[in-house]
Amino acid sequence: MLSIRKKVIATGALVALVAGLTACAPGDDAEVDLSGKDVGAMANFAAGEQFTATEPINFSILFSDHPNYPLKKDWLLWSELTERTNVTLEPTVVPMSDYEQKRSLLVGAGKAPLIIPKTYPGQEEAYVSSGAVLPVSEYLDLMPNLSEKIEKWDLEDSFEGLRQADGEFYVLPGVHEDIWQDYTVAFRTDIMEQLGLEDPKDWDEFRDVLAAIKTAYPDSYPLSDRFKGDSLLNVVAMTFGTSAGWGWDAASWNEDDKKFEFTGATEEYRAFVEYLHSLVADGLIDPESFTQDDDSAIQKFVSGKSFAISSNAQTVVNDYRPALTETVPGATVAKIPLPAGPAGNVLSEATRLENGIMINADALKSENFTAMMQFIDWLWYSDEGAEFVKWGVEGTTFAKDADGTRTLNGDIDFVGVHPGAPKHLQKDFGFATGVFAYGGATELLESTFSEEELAFQAVMKEKDVLPLAPPFPLEESEREQATLLETPLSDTAKQATLRFILGQRDLSEWDDYVTELEGKGMSRYLDLVNSAYDRYAETQ
Template identity: 25%
Template structure:
């Protein structure tokens, strides 16, 4: 389904930004690019997170390049991921920041930016042309507006250049479809009918299941069926962005939400919905999917390709889950989400007290250039990687073999040099993952990328940014609303409550403040426009 209004909004935002770029920004303190002196050797400090699966070295090839190119000694202090949130809060509260803090969540960025602690990057955008071109390009401008503070950017966000696409999809046992002699379903009606046909042949099997309980289940199907709420990316939140109305809506009170309830209610009655759905954990779903108890799962393609299929094929070599192309709902529309574009909760901010603002901005901007991207993702050409005639990047097999025993080989390889998403890269290229991961994972990722191009899948949109007062009120409202929803929704799914009771339930939800919640979200969204 085309989202022309989003494209127009992005283009408009881009045009506005381009126009603004020709103006003198009041209060700017940046020097002209020609006035910056690079002759002095300086030391820049950076605090960042260290993932449990990938070490973060503090010296090596990338650091050597930075020293040679920028005359900067980059001193990185990696903090274990388990302690990082606490460390960030402590540092920000003290006001004693290093020159750079990496891995900052957008919520904290927007909370602290108005305090004047972070360098206003918009005032230094002449030193970050590659980054600003990227963030205000047509495909990012609308979302970039949501992470601005008072019209300015304060963080260098980790962005994707080449990413293994991951999306929440229906994956079905294609061997079972072959057994009953049907093609892959293209609508939810066909999908349901196919599950019933399989059930006739395999009465002990269930049609589908998800992990993480009721809200995860509801959120998996809601958007695809034409409404929304409780997305798998934020399962405690009934709010969602509705592209048809260009507004935020509390899903369960929308007219089309009865589709979701009736779909799940019928599936429970017909023995298609796994009866353990409300308490299903990740481990439970793995056991059921890998032991042949489920016909389909609603999960991301990473789990399907790397986890469920290998285990399932140990008991049946011909069995296979494969993701389905997004299916049409009763409106004839296809609606599906993939994980959000880029890593909006992974930002690098610069202390306003740094002695060398222009040089620090230049350094981080370099990481978004072709040269910086290649070096921070792959290391040294001819040593750590080569490029084939067709442009394929090939990481040294010796480096890969040296990490063969690691639980995450790609992370271990990158950890040797401090590369990639969990290293120094700001513009992330996951070509290494494609080189070493399971072929079905790559195949499915390519399908998701194609379906995204066809407008069958959308990147999950960011929430708008809220004031502290709004955040406090949202927390209060959502707590009250969720208490009511969570107490009653299973009754509707299992048939203990009938659809005759639904209208009264909606009124009860509204009495807890769903309309006020929608107003807060849409007021915040309006500010981004």
């Protein structure tokens, strides 16, 4: 039996994704009249064509401000974007640490900007019933670049996985041509070499590596983590055939029994919890990993107090390597390939979808609505737009040779390409930031990768892919009931998980914990989910 991350979906072919220009309103057969909403729009806008509004337009956007490269009004990004598209963006700036909370408050109060990026699939569900966000699936006909990629990259099933019970989806996700795994664990590779240790192939070997470091440095916690442990929980759980941390989903598909189970009560989840508890109990993971802020975890790592920490490619280059070089001469750090687990040497198919964009439902009232959808399509989904937001302006920030190879200008640094350069692609120009640059063609994604990261990704491409679970499209009344049940169930599971891992609750009490979940309505929640699945299955 394998529990696979669930997707709440209702299926359909690409033809259902890309409707005609005159769209149907969600939940009925009424047509939405887009006449009078095409001011500034291009006639016959096509994939691969530069979008330029026929008159100057301003669009509001919610902007997640990253502390490593805070927004600057004089970024080349802004002026060049207006030059190319005739669109000026008006950002509502929110600190990255407060983004989700502020987004929720703004959307709930009806004061959100028109364009709401940095929204992961699933996060939009909270706003569907209120009508606060647009059923964007109704308007894919206005987005030729995205429509082309859905078909070309075989993303139909992934997109259908976004649909709610009304048949619509409410978020435009970032899309990857191929599966891409960035997050894993970074190690002090100089220490591994010193101790004769190799990259662990699975989580048992991972334990052995930590144990060897603990033996050599008995007063240390070999791994002291950041992200409140959510990255580590996510990647470990995925390879145990379950979900946790950033990847938590309340319902997991049991392929053997053909039904959904509550994730936090499955045998896979218990095995995952037992594994992490054993690492904490043996002093291999710092108990503060699940509560400390990122700065504390980073400081422990770069000062030599710990030897492993969760990471992606950019955090190695930006957060760990420079500081570690200064504080511990001769120290080196690198990501390890994600270890295999009981579920196999696997990655999730869900990694092809990235954080994306919600559209304020009020946007449909604008005379510039069609132009806005064309603009979003070009900026986030066209090859030209993707290159622009990632690399900047050819001749100013990068050069491009005849075979398409891009080279960052020598006076500009990014991910350690030109250490010590006086300018930085993100900080000084506004390119390659998380608001605009994510997803896209594999060639573009890997165009800024170092040889080190390319080697890492080559190993990741050898992994097997976990299939998507079947759908259970909840109707509106069911969704409300499911949310009321799922929230306390998930909270209970997450709190108990942390206590089990830290040893604050003995694992012998697992059955008592499952009984507590039952008291929170676990069976009622699963009845809703499985009834919705059965209803869907009967239509297939």
